[in-house]
Amino acid sequence: MFAVEAKNLKKTFKTKQGDVEAVKDVSFQVNQGEIFGILGPNGAGKSTTILMLTTLLRITSGSGKIQGLDVATQDKDVRKKIGVALQDTGIDNLLTGRELFYTTARLWGFSKEDADKRSEELLNLVGIPDAADRRVKTYSGGMKRRLDLGLSLVHKPEVLFLDEPTTGLDPGSRRVLWDEIKRLRNAGVTILLTTQYLEEADELADRISIIDEGLVVAEGSPDELKEMVGGDVITFTLDSEENVIKAQSLIEGSEIENNDLRVTVNNGAKMIPPLLTTLTENNLEVVSASANKPTLDDVFLQVTGYRLEGAEEPDENMLEEVSG
Amino acid sequence: MDNKISASFFLQLGILTKRLILRVIRRPLAELPNIFISAFFLFVYDGALGGVFGGSAAGTPFDFAKGNFVNFILPVSIVSASVSGGASGVYLVEDIESGVFKRYQGMPISKWAIILAPILVGGLRVLIQAGLILTIGVIIGANPAAGTLGYFAVLGIAFLWGMGFAGYSVAAGVRSGSSQGAQAASFLFFPALFLAPTFTPRYALKGWLQTAASYNPTTYVIEAMRAIMIDGWVTDLITKGVLFSGGFALLTLTFAVVSAKKATEKA
Numbered sequence: 001m002f003a004v005e006a007k008n009l010k011k012t013f014k015t016k017q018g019d020v021e022a023v024k025d026v027s028f029q030v031n032q033g034e035i036f037g038i039l040g041p042n043g044a045g046k047s048t049t050i051l052m053l054t055t056l057l058r059i060t061s062g063s064g065k066i067q068g069l070d071v072a073t074q075d076k077d078v079r080k081k082i083g084v085a086l087q088d089t090g091i092d093n094l095l096t097g098r099e100l101f102y103t104t105a106r107l108w109g110f111s112k113e114d115a116d117k118r119s120e121e122l123l124n125l126v127g128i129p130d131a132a133d134r135r136v137k138t139y140s141g142g143m144k145r146r147l148d149l150g151l152s153l154v155h156k157p158e159v160l161f162l163d164e165p166t167t168g169l170d171p172g173s174r175r176v177l178w179d180e181i182k183r184l185r186n187a188g189v190t191i192l193l194t195t196q197y198l199e200e201a202d203e204l205a206d207r208i209s210i211i212d213e214g215l216v217v218a219e220g221s222p223d224e225l226k227e228m229v230g231g232d233v234i235t236f237t238l239d240s241e242e243n244v245i246k247a248q249s250l251i252e253g254s255e256i257e258n259n260d261l262r263v264t265v266n267n268g269a270k271m272i273p274p275l276l277t278t279l280t281e282n283n284l285e286v287v288s289a290s291a292n293k294p295t296l297d298d299v300f301l302q303v304t305g306y307r308l309e310g311a312e313e314p315d316e317n318m319l320e321e322v323s324g
Numbered sequence: 325m326d327n328k329i330s331a332s333f334f335l336q337l338g339i340l341t342k343r344l345i346l347r348v349i350r351r352p353l354a355e356l357p358n359i360f361i362s363a364f365f366l367f368v369y370d371g372a373l374g375g376v377f378g379g380s381a382a383g384t385p386f387d388f389a390k391g392n393f394v395n396f397i398l399p400v401s402i403v404s405a406s407v408s409g410g411a412s413g414v415y416l417v418e419d420i421e422s423g424v425f426k427r428y429q430g431m432p433i434s435k436w437a438i439i440l441a442p443i444l445v446g447g448l449r450v451l452i453q454a455g456l457i458l459t460i461g462v463i464i465g466a467n468p469a470a471g472t473l474g475y476f477a478v479l480g481i482a483f484l485w486g487m488g489f490a491g492y493s494v495a496a497g498v499r500s501g502s503s504q505g506a507q508a509a510s511f512l513f514f515p516a517l518f519l520a521p522t523f524t525p526r527y528a529l530k531g532w533l534q535t536a537a538s539y540n541p542t543t544y545v546i547e548a549m550r551a552i553m554i555d556g557w558v559t560d561l562i563t564k565g566v567l568f569s570g571g572f573a574l575l576t577l578t579f580a581v582v583s584a585k586k587a588t589e590k591a
Contacts, residue, residue, distance in 0.1 A: 056430055076432055084430045090423030094350045095343065106339045107433055109331045135350075151427070 001068050003159050003190035004030035004053060008062035011048050022048040024214035025062075030159075030192055030207075035185050037205030038194040039296070041308055045214040046194035047087060050163050053192070054084045066159055083157035085148045087164050093137035097128055097147055100136065101154065108155040118154060126150035126180065142173025149180060160184065162193040166200060178203055198296040198308060208296070210303055217303040222296060229294040229302050232268030234275065236261040239285040247284050251275060257307070264294065333434050340433075340441035344415055348445065354411075355449070362405035362457050369397045370464065373523060388525045390554050395468070398461040399549030400522050402478060403542060405453040406486035407513050412446030413490075413497030413505070420501055439498075439584040443490045443577065450486025454479055469556040477562070478549050484569035485545050491576030495583040516542045544568040 011023040023045040030036040038046045051057035053064045055075035064071040066078045092100060101122050105115035123129045126146040131139060139147065145165060152160060165181065166174040181204055185191055195201050201208050202222050210218040210225075218225060237260050238244045247261050248254050254263040265271040268291025279286050300308045331339065348355065374393035381387040389396035416439070419425040428438050458466070458475060468474030492512070496505045519533065520542040526534060537543045548565020551558035 054430060056426065079430060079432050082430075084427075086423070086426065086430075090419070090421075090425075090427060092343070092347070092422070092424055094347045099343075099346070103339055103343055104431075107331055107336060107428075107431060 001032075002029040002065070003032045003034075003067060004028075004036070004192055005065040006049065006053060006062070007064070009049060009052055009059060009064060010061040011045070011052060011057065012060045021214055023052070023060075026209075026211060026214070026216050027062075028209045028216060028219060030190060033185065033188055033190055034206040035181065035191045035193065035204050037201040037208040038192070038211055039196070039198070039201045039205075039208050039300070039308070040194075040211035041196055043213075044211045046196075046211055047163050049211070050084075050086070050161050050192070050194055054082060054086075054161050055079055056084075056086075080155070081158050083152035083155070083160045085145075085152040085160075085162050085165060087167065091136050091144060091148060091151070094135060096133050096135055097123060097139070098132040100147065100151060104151050104154045110154075122150040122153060125153070127176070140173070142169050142176065145169060145173070145177055146180065149177070153184070157189070159190045159192065162191060164194055164196065166195070166197065174200070196308065198300070202296050210300060212304045218299065225296065225299045226294045229264060229298050231264055231266040231294075232271075232291045233294050233298055234263050234265055234268050234272055234289065234291045236275075236279065236289050237287040238279075239287055243284045246282070247279055250278055250282055250284075264298070265291075268292070333437055336433050336437040337440055337444070340437055341444050344441055344445040345448070347415065348449065355453070358405065358407070358411075359453055359456055362401045362453065363460055365404055366394075366397065366401040366457060366460060366464075369400065369523070370394055373397070377524075388528070392465060392467065392554075394461055394465045395553040396550060397523075398458070398466045398553060399478070399546045400517070401457045401461070402454045402482050402549060403485060403546060404513075404517060405457045406450045406482040407489050411449065411493065412442040413493030413495070414503050415442040415445065416494055417497040417501065417503050417505070420498070421503070435584060436581070439494060439580060443487065443494055443580065446490030446493070447483055447487045450490075451479060451483050454482035454486070466553065468553045470552045471556075474552040474556075477552050481545060481548055481565050481569050484566070484573045488569065488572035488576045491573060491578075491580040495576065495580040498580070498583045498587040501587075516540065520546055522546070541568040541572050 006026055006028050009023055009026040010021070013020045013022055026045065026049050028036070028038075038049065040046050048057065052059045053066065053071055055071050055078050059072055067081050069078045069081065071078050095103070098119050101119035102115050105118045106112070110118055119132075120129075123132045126149060128139075128143055128146060128150075131143060136144065136147065149162070149165065152162075162181070166177050169177065178200070181191060181193070193204065195204075205222065207221050208219065208225060209216050218228070220228070236247065238247055241259055244256055244259055244261055248256055251261065251263055254261050256262075263275070272289050272291055276286060276289055297307055300306075370393055374397070377386055377389050377396065378391065378393040381389070382391055416425070419428075425438070429435075458478065468478070470477060489512070497503075499505065519536040519540050521529060521537055526537055526543065526547070529537060544561075544564045545568060548562045548569075551561040551565075
């Protein structure tokens with residue numbers, strides 16, 4: 001049995017401007033105990049997919065299952081199996097961290113004594129025991145995210161949904177949260193996370209589904225996806241923008257990126273010298289040349305035709321607001 | 325440690341209500357304006373009109389306060405204080421705007437508990453604010469003809485009336501999804517309070533206002549409280565007050581529940 005199963009999920013929002021297909025056709029399976037990443041730019045349909053799988057949004061067509069339970073017809077049972085930390089789930093800033101854990105535990109049906117114990121455990125787990133009795137409004141962004149993660153764990157869920165868990169965090173806080181997410185996976189929790197950060201998907205996910213414009217465009221482990229691109233990526237830096245354009249016309253399959261020339265080849269070490277010769281013979285001055293294994297960004301470029309980093313897409317949260 | 329996965333409805337309601345009470349307690353300044361305005365009305369109306377319609381009106385046709393104008397005007401301030409229940413919708417809207425509402429939707433919590441908790445807190449605020457105004461009234465000379473039980477009767481009617489505003493506020497809040505929408509209850513305040521026998525008995529109002537007042541449920545609430553304060557247990561007036569305030573509460577609570585049902589349905 002898969003921990004999560006999405007089958008031809010589709011979501012259409014009705015807006016004043018007409019119907020908008022936020023999710024066109026998304027299918028994937030998440031194995032028990034793995035971290036599964038959904039990678040894509042804003043507006044790709046990641047959050048909408050998560051909302052449907054967590055019972056918070058009606059599915060237009062297709063189906064979703066959590067631990068074998070149908071999210072549309074068994075939503076109450078599904079909620080008991082899952083923990084959810086959405087981008088826009090809120091935390092009551094006027095309460096303390098301890099009060100929030102205690103209140104959440106009581107709402108999940110813990111006795112007063114057990115709610116106290118669970119609060120203490122989680123305060124330690126997410127690393128905020130010293131701030132336990134401070135109001136949340138005094139917490140840093142990183143502390144709030146860790147608290148949010150902790151709140152989604154109160155009832156010991158089997159499957160955890162994290163929607164862009166580190167968006168807006170500084171690198172240090174992001175690293176702390178990554179370590180906690182890995183620790184949870186090692187403890188047996190299945191995690192489905194969305195991210196628009198390539199590094200995050202690479203670091204955390206056992207398998208990744210790349211989503212673009214509401215469709216799954218690639219799926220596999222980070223290594224499998226990189227192998228799909230094949231070979232190495234050679235990057236040439238030239239002395240002027242004009243020469244980069246000239247160089248592109250000389251090397252078949254090359255692309256210009258950030259004023260550098262990039263070309264994917266089977267063997268980078270072997271191919272640098274002849275390509276370098278071609279450029280210098282044409283009086284183009286090469287400042288530097290390097291060969292690297294493909295990154296997830298290269299994968300993204302290959303499957304979508306554009307790079308994820310710096311991609312400007314409509315904000316899907318805005319879309320949801322419009323659809324109301 | 326084995327949790328039952330979800331708490332009972334009443335436990336959920338209790339936990340959510342306690343949480344909102346903590347929020348109210350931690351923002352005490354937000355409570356002050358309404359108490360201040362209600363107390364201000366009491367002092368100013370008594371100061372401005374008490375001289376004419378108080379003890380010196382004895383033996384004249386204007387002796388409707390029967391010598392104690394504080395008894396006559398106190399219900400107006402209490403009704404004004406009971407509008408504080410109108411802030412209830414704001415609690416819910418704050419939760420919607422902050423995403424706390426969405427968190428609760430993802431948990432096995434009754435949506436009725438989520439909706440009723442702010443209404444209940446609104447009712448409690450009304451009791452406290454109306455109680456404070458009543459205390460001030462007693463200090464400056466109010467003395468209910470119905471005796472000590474009269475205080476509780478006045479508070480009970482104020483509670484029902486305030487719950488009515490709370491229900492309206494919650495409905496407006498969930499329908500509009502904005503704090504402004506939730507505060508719309510306060511716009512009802514002026515017509516509700518002043519198209520009524522606020523400063524004189526109904527019979528002394530001009531024709532058009534007398535007609536308007538007869539259609540305004542506030543009229544019956546104020547008249548019931550005045551009966552308790554001035555004349556004692558006047559059954560028909562008190563019954564009307566309870567029926568109108570209870571009916572208003574029932575109506576707006578139903579409106580809130582229907583609105584909330586619509587708002588909590590999945591998109």
